[in-house]
Amino acid sequence: MSDSTAIAHEAHHEHPPYQRHHFETVEQQADATNFAMWLFLLTEIMFFGGLFTAYLIYRNWYYPAFVAASHQLDIRWGTANTAVLISSSFTMAMGVWCSETRRKSGLVLCLVLTFLLGLVFLGIKTIEYSEKIEKHHVPGFHYSLNSFLNPDSDEAAKAAGDKPLPLDMARHTELYFFLYFAMTGMHALHMIIGIAILGYMIFRARAGAYTTGHVTFVENFGLYWHFVDIVWIFLFPLLYLISRHAN
């Protein structure tokens, strides 16, 4: 920092060290960064919005294919993951509270728990993805229509009581799986980024960075984490639930 800014700082009243020079007050800084985070989440909504639009259109067009394909998802894993994510949102919210009330060990614990729950979510997702790979349900890579043309040969389809689909409709299950992978994949990518940032935050929190009154970073990350959670709250019913009993 050069001399003139240092002088400018002395001329004002005392600032806490985390206040950037161009803000008048700490409140203004916190306000501005929070607002920026909300705006960023808005752009994220628009980003996911494109995929949701594609999903809604193709679901309307190829309803039977989407129903049959959604029966291939394991609702137990989906429910488990929903529970995991909601718990992680809870631990994250507790983390923000710990940061606000300056509880350092509590904050570290909460962040570690959130980190672990995030990993559990990704682990379960990996199991689900590998099932799709085994069944050749990955679009573009030796995609197999077997589960939809001969539902009796497929356990999940049989359990759901699927009727065989005509070939041209069965082919559209590939679109469902593409959207499944694109939407959950994009969501998982956001989880991975979040987990990476969490790792950094745990490291910083142990050094006491977030328990001195400067909670904006933890708060904003909390917003991000809850947002990623909420995306899943929309994905879970759209992909797993709404076609459960439809045939």
Place this chain on the structure above:
Amino acid sequence: MSTNTNTIISLPDQSTARIPKTNFITKENGLLSWLLTGDHKRIAILYLISITFFFFIGGALAGLIRLELLTPQSDLMATDTYNKVFTMHGVIMIFLFLVPSVPATLGNFFIPMMLGAKDLALPKINLLSWYLYVAGGILVIYTMVSGGVDTGWTFTTPLSTHYVNTNVLTTGLAIFIAGFSSIFTGLNFIVTIHKMRCPGMTWFRMPLFVWAHYAASILMVLGTPVLAIAVVLVALERTVGIGVFDPTKGGDPLLFQHLFWFYSHPAVYIMILPGMGVISETISTFSRKRVFGYTAVAFSSVAIAVFGFFVWAHHMFIMGISNYAMLVFSLLTMLVAVPSAIKIFNWTFTLYRGSITFETPMLYSFGFMGLFTIGGLTGVFLGTSGTDIHLTETYFIVAHFHFVMVGGMLMAFLAGIHFWWPKMTGRMYPEKISQLAAVVTFIGFNFTFFPQFILGMLGMPRRYAAYPPEFQVLNVFSTAGATILGVGYLLPILYLTWSLKYGEIAGDNPWQATGLEWQTQSPPLTENFVVTPIMDHEAYDYEWLDQQKAKEVASVG
């Protein structure tokens, strides 16, 4: 100059005047102090240099296009090379010049100053957005040297996903990255305008330049992510063959059009709105009057932003959307003409009975008003579905778009650059030659693009290297005009560079303008103001300015 009564320029006594020793340029030295800066003014300068660089690359490509079209045969280059040239021209000009032009340079520099703030709310994000821009730019150059891309800047599926073997992926990635640069700029502006206004700076005391940027920022923040996802889907379709745009797999290429134009139509308002902001400032300053109907002009910016999101399908009238959709989108499209006309009429009323002077920024502004009006009105022809079916994909579209973007936006950009040059550098540009450049640009522009309206009406399609011989006369006109236009663009870069060293010392407020940015030294301090200003008057209040001057004289005397 001060003896000339036909100018409002008032410069300090050149024999004693000096550039202030401490300012944002001299504060720190060395390349790193620029590359790691958080100062919005320095980032604006970085942007200015980089967009000028890309403007000249894009301009050179435009020159190649016009040279090829000088003759009816495809002789200067092979037809597929021609496809690559116009594609790269479009990609560079739109994503690397027009979208960031005014916001990232003038907006970046002046929004905090106009609001009486020390910086944008998020300086590091601001710097990040420049680096993203540069990364996108480098990728585009890489695309160009490694073989180019020939889909047109619209990446129309299934051409871009199934048929061409050119660098769609790297171009897509470049646009994705440059898009985030634009998102971060917009986000930064919105936060700054909401949270960083100085005491007394209410929403309706903000300069209209800021209002225009606010509206454009809404579009950047809400529109650009949709482009990002569209590009991601094109990339996935190309590499993995996911089928989402592939009719053989049940996908629909039209979905790409919807996603793409949901951004790319608002994008033209991202490009033009900041330009309109510039014009509000110059028209007021050079007619010494408050902008007529300030509130209406402010809200018309927001209205353009809002309506802009509901007109995208007018790009798809011939692509098989339903008749009802055509009807609705045609009507909605014409609604955009209303706020645009509000602006033009209000500027005209501002001129009415004003003390008009004809400095360079004002000449460019007049150019903007005339050319934008023509561009806007021909937009109504295209928004009307009946005429659109005849005119679309012809040179009429090309002319319409260039009237709005080059005649409108580029004129506004040059108006703004000249208007704020003394503030940015502390020195005046040479007035006479710059007036000449403005006139040359205007003449060259009309010669280049007006014939294209006629060519389009006669049915000459766009994007072809060859054309029937009967179109040659008008094409020769157009190419000749482009040469004049090229001179018009080269002149400013020469004399503006010259003025950095030899220009007259500008002083704080050479134009006697009212904005807060003019009430501080030029070039400004890193902190912009010595003390945080308090806004105690309305925007464009020339009486307040006179009182300030009277006070100054009294205190000196």
